[in-house]
Amino acid sequence: MMLRYALQTIRDRKAGFLGAFVALLCAAALVTACGTLLETGLRGKIGTERYAATPVLVSADQNVHETTVKEKKGKTKTKHKAKPVAERAWLPAGTLDTVRAVPGVERAVPELTFQAVPLVKTPGEPKPSYGHAWTSAALTPFTLVEGRAPQGGGEVVVDRALAARAGLKAGSQLTVQATGEPKTYQVSGIAQGAHGDLARQSALFFGDAEAQRLAARDGRIGAIGILPAPGVNAAELAGRVEQALRGTGAQVATGDERGPVEFLDAAGARVKLVSMGGAMGGTSLLVAILVVVGTFSLSVQQRYRELALLRAIAATPRQLRQLIGREALLVGLAAGIAGAFAGLPLAAWLYGRFVDSGVVPASLERTAGIFPMFAAVAASLLGAWAAARITGRRIARIRPAEALAEAAVETARPRRLRTAFGLLLLAGGAVLVVVLGSLRTEPASTPVTFLAVVVLAGAVSLLGPLLVRGATALLAGPLKLTGAGGHLAGANLRGNATRMASAVTPLALLVGMTCTVLFITPTLGDAARTQAREGIRADWVMAAQGPGVTPAAAETIRRTPGVAAATEIVHTSVRVGLTKYAAQGVTPAGLTRTWDPEVTGGSLAGFGEGDAAVSELAADQLGLKPGSPLELTLGDGTPVTLKVAAVYARGLGFGDLTLPHGLVAAHVDNPLASTVLVATEPGAGAGRERLAAAVKAYPGVALLSAADADAARAERQDAGAEINLLAMGLVLAFTAIAVVNTLAMSTAERVREFAMLRLAGAKRRQVLRMLRAEAVSVLLIGAVLGSGIALAVLTAFSVGMTGVAAPAVLPVAYAVVVGVAGLLALAATSLPGRVALRVRPVDVATAKA
Numbered sequence: 001m002m003l004r005y006a007l008q009t010i011r012d013r014k015a016g017f018l019g020a021f022v023a024l025l026c027a028a029a030l031v032t033a034c035g036t037l038l039e040t041g042l043r044g045k046i047g048t049e050r051y052a053a054t055p056v057l058v059s060a061d062q063n064v065h066e067t068t069v070k071e072k073k074g075k076t077k078t079k080h081k082a083k084p085v086a087e088r089a090w091l092p093a094g095t096l097d098t099v100r101a102v103p104g105v106e107r108a109v110p111e112l113t114f115q116a117v118p119l120v121k122t123p124g125e126p127k128p129s130y131g132h133a134w135t136s137a138a139l140t141p142f143t144l145v146e147g148r149a150p151q152g153g154g155e156v157v158v159d160r161a162l163a164a165r166a167g168l169k170a171g172s173q174l175t176v177q178a179t180g181e182p183k184t185y186q187v188s189g190i191a192q193g194a195h196g197d198l199a200r201q202s203a204l205f206f207g208d209a210e211a212q213r214l215a216a217r218d219g220r221i222g223a224i225g226i227l228p229a230p231g232v233n234a235a236e237l238a239g240r241v242e243q244a245l246r247g248t249g250a251q252v253a254t255g256d257e258r259g260p261v262e263f264l265d266a267a268g269a270r271v272k273l274v275s276m277g278g279a280m281g282g283t284s285l286l287v288a289i290l291v292v293v294g295t296f297s298l299s300v301q302q303r304y305r306e307l308a309l310l311r312a313i314a315a316t317p318r319q320l321r322q323l324i325g326r327e328a329l330l331v332g333l334a335a336g337i338a339g340a341f342a343g344l345p346l347a348a349w350l351y352g353r354f355v356d357s358g359v360v361p362a363s364l365e366r367t368a369g370i371f372p373m374f375a376a377v378a379a380s381l382l383g384a385w386a387a388a389r390i391t392g393r394r395i396a397r398i399r400p401a402e403a404l405a406e407a408a409v410e411t412a413r414p415r416r417l418r419t420a421f422g423l424l425l426l427a428g429g430a431v432l433v434v435v436l437g438s439l440r441t442e443p444a445s446t447p448v449t450f451l452a453v454v455v456l457a458g459a460v461s462l463l464g465p466l467l468v469r470g471a472t473a474l475l476a477g478p479l480k481l482t483g484a485g486g487h488l489a490g491a492n493l494r495g496n497a498t499r500m501a502s503a504v505t506p507l508a509l510l511v512g513m514t515c516t517v518l519f520i521t522p523t524l525g526d527a528a529r530t531q532a533r534e535g536i537r538a539d540w541v542m543a544a545q546g547p548g549v550t551p552a553a554a555e556t557i558r559r560t561p562g563v564a565a566a567t568e569i570v571h572t573s574v575r576v577g578l579t580k581y582a583a584q585g586v587t588p589a590g591l592t593r594t595w596d597p598e599v600t601g602g603s604l605a606g607f608g609e610g611d612a613a614v615s616e617l618a619a620d621q622l623g624l625k626p627g628s629p630l631e632l633t634l635g636d637g638t639p640v641t642l643k644v645a646a647v648y649a650r651g652l653g654f655g656d657l658t659l660p661h662g663l664v665a666a667h668v669d670n671p672l673a674s675t676v677l678v679a680t681e682p683g684a685g686a687g688r689e690r691l692a693a694a695v696k697a698y699p700g701v702a703l704l705s706a707a708d709a710d711a712a713r714a715e716r717q718d719a720g721a722e723i724n725l726l727a728m729g730l731v732l733a734f735t736a737i738a739v740v741n742t743l744a745m746s747t748a749e750r751v752r753e754f755a756m757l758r759l760a761g762a763k764r765r766q767v768l769r770m771l772r773a774e775a776v777s778v779l780l781i782g783a784v785l786g787s788g789i790a791l792a793v794l795t796a797f798s799v800g801m802t803g804v805a806a807p808a809v810l811p812v813a814y815a816v817v818v819g820v821a822g823l824l825a826l827a828a829t830s831l832p833g834r835v836a837l838r839v840r841p842v843d844v845a846t847a848k849a
Helices: 002-012 014-043 095-100 134-139 160-166 208-215 234-244 255-262 264-302 304-312 317-356 371-397 400-408 416-436 442-462 464-480 484-495 497-535 551-558 616-622 661-665 688-694 706-748 751-759 764-802 811-837 841-846
Strands: 056-059 063-072 075-084 105-111 129-133 142-147 155-159 173-177 183-193 202-206 223-228 251-254 540-544 563-576 579-586 599-602 611-615 629-633 639-648 657-660 675-680 701-705
Touching: 014 264, 014 317, 014 371, 014 706, 056 234, 056 255, 075 264, 095 105, 095 223, 095 234, 105 129, 105 134, 129 134, 129 208, 134 142, 134 202, 134 208, 134 223, 142 155, 155 160, 155 173, 160 183, 160 202, 183 202, 202 208, 223 234, 234 251, 251 255, 255 264, 264 317, 264 371, 264 442, 264 497, 264 706, 304 317, 317 371, 317 706, 416 442, 416 764, 442 464, 442 497, 442 764, 464 484, 464 497, 464 764, 484 497, 484 764, 497 706, 497 764, 497 811, 540 551, 540 706, 551 563, 551 675, 551 688, 563 661, 579 661, 611 616, 616 639, 657 661, 688 701, 701 706, 706 764, 706 811, 751 764, 751 811, 751 841, 764 811
Parallel strands: 129 202, 155 183, 579 657, 611 639
Antiparallel strands: 056 223, 056 251, 063 075, 105 223, 142 183, 155 202, 173 183, 540 675, 540 701, 563 579, 563 629, 563 675, 599 639, 611 657, 629 639
């Protein structure tokens, strides 16, 4: 029976349930989109291209492993953990002989993969370009369609797609930038893959000896492709190879496992996407719960008269709870299904944006499974049912006479339980802010930052009636100055604080969350830029505009008259244990002339091979001091032990670890310097013209002043802020929709109130003026509360990450945020208000309630 009544109620009150439906639909779409990204990170396929004809592939272990053994209550617990390294790991040359000796192996082909960038203009977006030995062309396989195989060290074969884009043919000259100096080769042939052109990369094939020279890995091998003998099962052969290589750390891959070996960036993007999808999904779920509960609270509150009448005609509390619960389940089911399907194109759009911005490589294919959709429907049903039960609990429990009285006039004081929970959330938010102020790493602080915003917004939601009444007391004077409309607005704010609080909460959440997303990156980036700006003593910076600055270019600038020192810098990341640290490699000669990281312990004098300098943060985390041994794993998985020579304060600007350039360059995929710091002798005449002339012969190198280099860092910072905004954009859009939805619901249900005002003598423009005054008041309250939340959270983030309470607030961006929120609030109030005022007051007054 209750189900029939619920269906009838929904049919008769479509407008009343529309707001709840929209909120749940958006929430389900958001959960589906974030869940799809999370599933892509967990199960997304990384298809192989170059190893298409290679059923078994051997590669080096791309992870650092750690085993811990704990004794607890007489039991031994062993845990194994692994984390990926940043660069390609390489196999010892002897691994090839071991593999060739395995029965069933017809051919074992050594594979070399290294950067090889053709210095030629091509139309469209550039693709990653890699060099290989011609013998490994059989792994795809590539076959010649023009010309011949490379012979000697001066020839190269290019794939057909690259030849078409660059206008190359057999006999053409092509300059290639690999891991050393650029070199011009003659194109000896054009090759085509058996399965068509490569979609995600370009391939250049060199003679075997030249490929070994360019790879610069002392005879080590990137991978080994295994071609089974006729009649040999690939899976069985893989098992034999794995057994033969047991204990060497080499990994054996077959099927879809080959893709991550070929595309290391895609394998790393999986981890990033899981982290990003999880963070977005968790934040969006919390925001959705907050918004949905608020929307249902307003929906049930608008039906208090109807529900009170049901209590008055002998409906039991249980029946009322069943009615509200079934209504919620019906609305939740419809909204959940619609939102789940709407979330699929939303996920595709978001994935495409991540690919375009370079966050996720195209080689990681998006997964569109049914699990996120089921999760979205389940979350919609559970959220709707829980929200309806929570918001309808009071009207279902009180006596009929009290229900009628409460339906006519809002209670003057919020319920004690609501206030108690609000204070509890406020205390929880304060604890999160304090904890945030003690976190010093970005991976740890970022999720706490957004959790604190949502928790504090939840406190605003529960304490909203008290906050609205307090704010109304402050706004009473200014509202009276605006005339009758302002006076009526003030009375409504005081008398309907709970309803107004439902509109304040999404506004506070919108302003707070948007400001946090917009200003968290500048807060950290500005501090890092300040440290870098203050720590670079160099007058000029050679910046790579392509693959990097070559050693010859750096040496040329060193020998230029008037140059005191030139420091080459190459970047990577290393692991100490399993903890990841950003690191840079620097050439030691003249280091203190170009670089000042603000040394607080030890000295950089005599810094050289075998030494390391660490930031104060890394020193505190690892318990290091000058003279301490530092055991770490380099980017390609090579373990080394260094001695700490110095501890410095400017870790944000220069990374947590500084190592010798030669050590880092020998263990990264791209050993070319990203920047070269150039210090000149005062009065020596080494100006821009002389320095620019010195490096003119080297392509892809720009000479920047210190100010220009700082501006370039600011541009990279802005790009990072755009990615953060993109990642949280769906949550912000959902919150903006919630603002419009809540205000429109609140205004559309006041038709009878507007009619009574008109019959009492108020003019149409006076009612509209009242609505505008209410909207401005609600906006002001929401903006102040949201700004306060963002300021508290960003200040704590700044204290933890930079050591000073200096959040970066961009005035123009803040004004735009508040302005957009204001436009949304005014539009969502004025438009429904004008529609409601079109009905004649007498018709409304004489209609059935």
